[in-house]
Amino acid sequence: MSIMKRMSLIMKSKANKALDRAEDPRETLDYSYQRQLELLTKVRRGVADVATSRKRLELQLAQLQQQADKLQSQAEKAIAVDREDLAREALTRKAGLAQQITDLQAQHAALQAEEEKLVLAQQRLQAKVEAFRTRKETIKATYTAAEAQTRIGEAVSGIGEEMGDVGLAIQRAEDKTAQMQARAGAIDELLASGALDDPLAVGGGDDIARELEALSAGSDVDAEIARLKGLGAGSAPGQLGAADPLAKPHVEGEGAR
Incomplete structure (x- = not known):
């Protein structure tokens, strides 16, 4: 043809x-x-x-x-x-x-x-x-x-024809609502797992800032371990465990005041 x-x-x-x-x-x-x-x-x-x-x-x-x-x-x-x-x-x-x-x-x-x-x-x-x-x-x-x-x-x-258009509009609204609900749920899961940081949370920031904070926290731990070792060396055996970890360190000249 x-x-x-x-x-x-x-x-x-x-x-x-x-x-x-x-x-x-x-x-x-x-x-x-x-x-x-x-x-x-x-x-x-x-x-x-x-x-x-x-x-x-x-x-x-x-x-x-x-x-x-x-x-x-x-x-x-x-x-x-x-x-x-x-x-x-x-x-x-x-x-x-x-x-x-x-x-x-x-x-x-x-x-x-x-x-x-x-x-x-x-x-x-x-x-x-x-x-x-x-x-x-x-x-x-x-x-x-x-x-x-x-x-x-x-x-x-x-x-x-008219009701079909209404039905399609309802279907589109339901699809968008379900999509938004799924997106909100996914964001909540990522925030809870830490995979997605909250930029408004304390300590939040970029990767470099988090790395610097980790180094700073590690230095504080090392300093505390050194201090504890020093206290253990100057005390009698068995007294280290009885010492009050919350007691304030002795400062020379404090009794004079």
Whole structure:
């Protein structure tokens, strides 16, 4: 398949999907019903036009028939007064009217048959339109109920578009909260284990400062050990252990004061 054909197919599929989302079956049904009503109106207008033509022919036939009857009466009166020539003329004119009457009667019969067909078609179409209207309203009511039920179900289950956005927001908030809790717990563990010093704590600082403090503490320990050794050398055996470690060292000249 060529690139142009693929692009055309993709565009058509996307357009079809967009139209499917935008289409409302209720609006489509109402539009179809409106078109059927327009068609029914045209059929009724056609029936009215044919009936009007038929009525006009009937009036013409009635006028021609009156003229023929009048000519017949005139011919009879002319014969009565021995005017055969006038009677002949009247009957000749009557014969011409008779031909017109025959033609109009044929047209009238054709129009009447056409009118009957149109009336029957109108009745059938009207019955179909009424049936479609009933079915349309039933489908619309069913669709509306199904749409409402779907929206309620989506709202309850949270799978709707709006509720889905709310659910995603809640999920993101919960994820961030869990991440912050985990970070806080990890920091507490590192502080407790000493792996992460508190910069505000006493004795806190960088590595060099801690190393200097360790050296200073080691020197103090060595000085204390030397002092204790000195005390042990100047005392009698057994007195070192009895000596009060908290006793103040003797300072020469203290008794004089």
